[in-house]
Amino acid sequence: MKGKKILLGITGGIAAYKIAFLIRLLKKEEAEVKCIMTPASCDFISPLTIATLSENPVYIEFWNQKDGQWTNHVNLGMWPDVFLIAPLTANTLAKLATGYCDNLLLATYLSAKCPVMIAPAMDLDMYVHPTTIQNLVNLASFGVQILPAEEGFLASGLIGKGRMTEPEDILIKLKEFFNIGESLKGKKILLTAGPTYEHIDPVRFIGNHSTGKMGYAIAEEFLKRGAKVILISGPTKLELVHPNLQRLNVITAEDMLFQVQQQWSECNAGVFCAAVADYRPVYRENQKIKKKDEEITLTLVKNPDILAWAGQHKNSSQYLVGFALETNNAIDHARKKVQNKNLDAIVVNTLENEGAGFGHDTNKIAVLSKDFQLIDFPLKSKKELAKDLVDFISNSF
C-alpha cells in the first residue's frame, strides 16, 4: 500500500484502542496515514499515541486554541485516497446520516471527495436498534462502504454483534479497495518453519539454532498476496496473526510429519523451510537422566524426511520447494536433493556470507529449479528475500 493516503477518523468508543494496531499495520504496508479524532475519542486513546504511530499531527479541533491556527477541513477532505471512520459510534453514525457538522471529523466527512468506509462499533442492542439500522441504510445509499460489526465478546460483558471488525480484516478490506494483495487469492500454501525439538528426557532435547524467521517472512508474504497459509511451526518465539493463516504448532519431526500428512493433499504449493532434526533419541526417558557415569551414550534413530514424503505424494499440479543448508559443494548437493526428494525447486543457503543464516535478519540464497537453472540473490533482509521467493514461486504454478 506504498504511498496510499488513508485518512482515519476515530470516534469515542472503546474499540478506539484497536486503532493503534491498525495504524501499525498500515505503516508497515508503507501507507500514509493522517488521523482526525473526535474530542470524545481522546478519552479512549491518547492523541500522542495516534500522532506517534501515524507519524503525523492529529487533527481534533477546528482551530488550535494555543496558536489560533485553523485546520482546513476542506483540504483535509481532499487529501486522502480513502476516508475510513473506525471505530464509528452510534452517535457519530447518526450525525453522518443526518448531515450534522459540529466537529472537525463531521465537517471533513461532508467535504471529502474520496470514497468513505465506516467500521461501526457499539453494544449489541444499540447495533440492532431500528434507528441505527436506518442510519446505516442511509449511509449505504450515499455510497459509504460499511465494514459490518462482528459477533463476539463486548466491552459491556455481553456477547453479541457490535465488535468493530478486527484491524487485520480492515486492512484486507482496504487492500481489496485498492486491488492489492489478490494475486494469490484462492491458493493454499503449506509451510514448515522453525526447528524441531527431539526429546531426550522430560527436561532435555536435541534442537538447533533455527529461529523460524525466514519461514515466517515467507508466510507473511504469501498472506499479503491473498493466499491461505497453513504454517506448521516448530518451537519459536515469533508471532504471526492473520485471518487467512492457520498455524499448527508442533515440537518434534514426527509431529510435523503427521500435520504435513493431514494437510498436503489440499495445498497448491509447499515451501519447507523447517530445520528438521535428522535424528532423534531412540527412547524418550520418562524420568530425568541422573548424572552418574563419566560418559553416557545416546542412541539416535533417523527421523522421517518430511519433505521427501511430500515429494513422493505430490500430484502434477502441486509445486514443492525445499531448503538446503550446505557448507561445501552447495550446488551439487542441492541438485541431488531436488532429484531425490522430487522437488520443483530448492533454496540453497550456504552460511558462507556474513549476515546469512540462523538468527540473522538478512540472508544470502540461491534458488535451483528442477531444470537446474540457478538464480542467485544478493544478501538481503529476510523480508525482501521472502518477496523475491514468493515472486519466483508464484510465477511457477
Ligand code: CTP
Ligand atoms: N527436511 C525435512 N525432514 C527432514 C529433514 C529435512 O522435511 N527430516 C527438509 C528441510 O525442511 C529442508 C530440506 O529437507 O527443506 C533439506 O534439509 P537438509 O537438512 O539440508 O537436507 P537433508 O536431506 O537432511 O540432508 P543432509 O542433512 O545430508 O544435508
